[in-house]
Amino acid sequence: VDRRTSVYAAGEIARLSYDAQLATDNKGMPRTLRFRAYRSDPDGGLLGPLNATHFGIGDVAGLDSRLTGSSTSGRGAVVTNRPLVPQTAFDRTRFEGDLPSGWDAEIYRNGELLAFAKPTGDQRYRFEDVELLYGENQIRIVLYGPQGQIRTREELINVGQDHVPPGKTWYWAGVNQPGRDAVSFEPPPDDERLPKAQAAVSVEHGIDERTSVGALARLMLVDDQRLSFLEGTVRRSIGSAMVEVGVAGESSGGKAARAQLLGKFGSVNVSAEALAANDFHLRDDRAENVRDFRLGLDAPLRLGRKIFPSHADLRFTDRDGVRYVEAAARLAANIDRFNLATDLRYRKQYLRSGPPPPGELNLGLIGAGRVGDVRLRGSTSFDITPDARFRSAELSAYWSASERVDWEGGVIYDAAAKRARARVTHVRRLPSMAVALTAEAASDGSAALGLNLNFSLDPGGGFKLSRQSLAVAGAVNARVYRDLNDNGVRDPAEPFEKGALITTGPRLSERTTDSHGSVLVGGLAAYTPVTVGIDQSSLADPMLVPKKALQVVVPRPGIPAEVEIGLVGGGDVEGAIVKSGGIGFEGLDLELLDGAGKTI
Secondary structure, three states: OOOOEEEEEEEEEOOEEEEEEEEEOOOOOEEEEEEEEEEOEOOOEOOOOOOOOEEEEEEEOOOOEOOOEOOOOEEEEEEEOOOOOOOEOOOEEEEEEEOOOOOEEEEEEOOEEEEEEOOOOOOEEEEEEEEOOOEEEEEEEEEEOOOOOEEEEEEEEEEOOOOOOEOOEEEEEEEEEEOOOOEEOOOOOOOOOOOOEEEEEEEEEEOOOOEEEEEEEEEEEEOOEEEEEEEEEEEEEEOOEEEEEEEEEEOOOOEEEEEEEEEEEOOEEEEEEEEEEEEEEHHHOOEEEEEEEEEEEEEEEEEOOEEEEEEEEEEEEEEOOEEEEEEEEEEEEEEOOEEEEEEEEEEEEEOOOOOOOOOEEEEEEEEEEEEOOEEEEEEEEEEEEOOOEEEEEEEEEEEEOOOOEEEEEEEEEEOOOOEEEEEEEEEEEOOOOEEEEEEEEEOOOOEEEEEEEEOEEEOOOOOEEEOOOOOOOEEEEEEEEEOOOOOOOOOOOOOEOOOOOEEEOOEEOOOOOOOOOEEEEEEEOOOOOEEEEEOHHHOOOOOEEEOOOOEEEOOEOOEOEEEEEEEEEOOOOOOOOEOOOOOEOOOOOOOOEOOOOOEO
16 A cells, blocks of 8 residues: 555557556545557557558657657657657667556666666656667566566667668657646646657658668747757668767757767677757757767676676766766676676766866665575665765565465665665465555654555456456467367357366466366466467366467457367377388388378
């Protein structure tokens, strides 16, 4: 029981997929409604075929650009034929999604732990400015729920091969209000960093396999001032590197230019950027004069048999005469069942006049892994200069005591507030719901007791509850019957099969089929093909076999995929091959044919 309660729904109407989330305040009054409707392509879900037109309305993301704006989501509408993968600004991208209270998120790039996230005030997770390497970037975001739920989001971003195909043209047109939900029942928070509204039109054309050009027109309302921007870019792949050059101008007379390089030379990934702006609103910010130069290196360090991904970058910025020097170093490690990372950052400011303030050096440590059946996560941070001090630390553990009972505990210490907190949670998973009881106490004498219920409404008929994730994730509704006439279709007189277990990929259903031969399997990855079959060892009659061993379906959120599994009579064939005279003959391949001569 937190200060907010959320209600989530998802489904499909007339081939339009939708999802909605209603958030209320601590008095139970509606606060915001986040809503999105989008076209779901039957062949590839949201990805769809190349050059197919997609559109969405509700909570949509903007178009990212290194000069004129960011991809912050908000209420609006979008139409595009670009592949709907995460939008990248050359070498960086951002990820955002729903994260209810009590959940945590982790993000990995090519198996390297990058960061943790907790729910924001609007129950979302946000990973800003996620750095990308040249080549394939396998991004994995793992969400952990308070009752042991695990949801995984995976994206493959190939930097260097994401040009527009030769002769093709991609377009993007949209309008939104960044940071605003689809419906607000109270005034939204005023974020000066975001424009009140923005609209953009972008066109990109592929000249050849290595070269593409683009043009972007954007209109923004910033501090009640309407600004319009024009931006042009040229992108070219050179060997194992990619270069992009862009120029932009705005209606107030400001101008900006940038050049970026991203490449891989041997085992070293290099990222470099130079930017100059005169009286220009950079990425929704105020108008300013900027000179910005950045160089980043990523390389694997080999110590014995272990490889440690490392990163270092150096940045110099001059903003209206105030200069900054920033440096960062990062070292990651994957040791047995643990992912660890250290982050060292230095920042020095030089003023226009007077002595500069002392530099700041900070150290952060994060880690996640397992010890036996216990999942651990920890983080801590220190200030090294100008004053050495401990800032914060957090350690949490999740233990699966059995298939239906879990325990979770955590300790948090904030040095600035001089306050420590400890909590323990008992989780019990029932067939119809998951229940979590939490007790918490702090060093200042405060205490709390919370009860958390998690369930879905089972669309199988009537008012039934299920602890499986049925709205946001995919589901399969399987029905098993005896195909007496072997025609592949269930006829009214053919009986249902009770007590059968269904397989979805490597996963076995928790429940068996009911008296109507049906079982609902939820929590499947949406828009990802999955094979559906049956565990033949669970059938009461050992001579029954499925007419189709496996069937492939693509689950969608909120819409269970219907699968019928017909059972037919099966048998065994046993024999021996002998030469004349009765001598055994080995090493032959045999084929089994049906009545029509087809190899089965």
